[in-house]
Amino acid sequence: MKKIVSLLLMLLMLAGCAAAEELPQMVKVAFPAVDYTAPEKPTQNYAAPKENFSEDGMRYHDDSLDVQLHKFHVYNADVTVAFVQIADADQMRTQQAKPYPSKTTARIDTIAKPVKSVFAVNADWFTYRSDGIVYRNGELLRNREMPEDEGLVIDVNGNFHIISPMTEAEYAKLDVPVMQSFAFGPALVVNGEVQDIGDRKVTYRQRMAIGQIDELCYVFVAADGTNEDDGEGLNVPELAQLMHDLGAQTAYNLDGGQSTSMLMGNTKVNGQPKTMRAIGDIIYFTTAIPDGE
Numbered sequence: 001m002k003k004i005v006s007l008l009l010m011l012l013m014l015a016g017c018a019a020a021e022e023l024p025q026m027v028k029v030a031f032p033a034v035d036y037t038a039p040e041k042p043t044q045n046y047a048a049p050k051e052n053f054s055e056d057g058m059r060y061h062d063d064s065l066d067v068q069l070h071k072f073h074v075y076n077a078d079v080t081v082a083f084v085q086i087a088d089a090d091q092m093r094t095q096q097a098k099p100y101p102s103k104t105t106a107r108i109d110t111i112a113k114p115v116k117s118v119f120a121v122n123a124d125w126f127t128y129r130s131d132g133i134v135y136r137n138g139e140l141l142r143n144r145e146m147p148e149d150e151g152l153v154i155d156v157n158g159n160f161h162i163i164s165p166m167t168e169a170e171y172a173k174l175d176v177p178v179m180q181s182f183a184f185g186p187a188l189v190v191n192g193e194v195q196d197i198g199d200r201k202v203t204y205r206q207r208m209a210i211g212q213i214d215e216l217c218y219v220f221v222a223a224d225g226t227n228e229d230d231g232e233g234l235n236v237p238e239l240a241q242l243m244h245d246l247g248a249q250t251a252y253n254l255d256g257g258q259s260t261s262m263l264m265g266n267t268k269v270n271g272q273p274k275t276m277r278a279i280g281d282i283i284y285f286t287t288a289i290p291d292g293e
Contacts, residue, residue: 023245024070024081026213031087034064036288038090038137042115045286048265052287057264060118064288065091067119069269075238076204080262080270081246082220084119088288089158089216093137094123094180096281100141103127105278108261108268112284120263120284121220122208124184125255127280132183133166136281140178143168150187152210152252154180160212160250162187180283182252188240189251197236204233206271207256210283211248219246222262222270255279 039045052062060067064087071080086092095115098104112120126134126142132151134142150164155176163170166183187195188209206225213219221242225233234242236253243251258277262270263284 023074023242024068024072024083025247026083026085026217026219027068028214028217029061029066029085031085032063034087034288036064036088036090038093038286042093042095045116046289047116047291048118048287053265057267057269060264062287062289064088065118065285067264067285069264074242075234076232077234077238078224079234079242080222082119082121082222082262082264083213084218084220084285086158086216086285086288089156089179091286091288092154092158092180092218092283093286094281094283096127096136097279100127100136103280105280107276107278108263108282109266109276111279111282112263113266115284116286117263117282117284118265118287120261120282121210121222122255122259122261122279123281123283124182125259125280126183129183133163133168133171133181134183135178135181138177138179146183149183150185152182152185152187152250153178158212158216160252162190162250162252182254184254185252186236187250187252188236189244189248192244192249194240194244197240204235205257206260207234207236207239208254208260208262209239209243209251210254211243211246211251213247213249219243219248219251220262221246222260223256224260224271 058069066085068083097106146166151166153161207223211219223234
């Protein structure tokens, strides 16, 4: 019996390796030097020319931003993967449906369009909960520790840090200012290592994850699912392994379920395109190239 179990485990590992080898990987691009600072008002962001989007809607490219989308089936889910590279850390921003502490929600395209987003995903809907040390665009919005949970910090250089536990003492260890922070989790990949999810209940569902591959290089995964315990979708360990296999050195689980939304331009590219749940906040990317250049 032990030999049979060992053989099955070996076959599963080999299958996983084969699947990982077939996954898309980020193709980095070279940008010319840009001089960019995000405008004070997000509605003043530069507009992205329509001609910079590919005809099939799977690619965007200019001299400051590159987005490459891929769709495939892995484990038991259809997934949409986005590789995003930016020239300046200020091009990655967040936006709420209404300023904090409002609990207002809106569809992702409604939030993304006024800020001229090129690519956007749902964030952690932090206004739905009361805990977490939350920064948005460099401003501390809420300071309530989560001593039993871990958060994601994005610093002013665009680098990711897993804060565990999410307390003021752990934040104090950072030697760079915080730009964004998210209170959802769990952490999926830390220092290139897939994390042990522990005793979490294994469910398969729609999920959203964010990861950093390299300096100013990121990966996002939106997994389709049915929101049922035994339905189609990804469980958290599978999501962690997928983020690792896509090249993430640090990765974090964001709000999922019916909130799972990925937007290219003003078009939802995951799940059912016309089905968009109202959400509280987004992570988005904008071009650093002034209008008309």
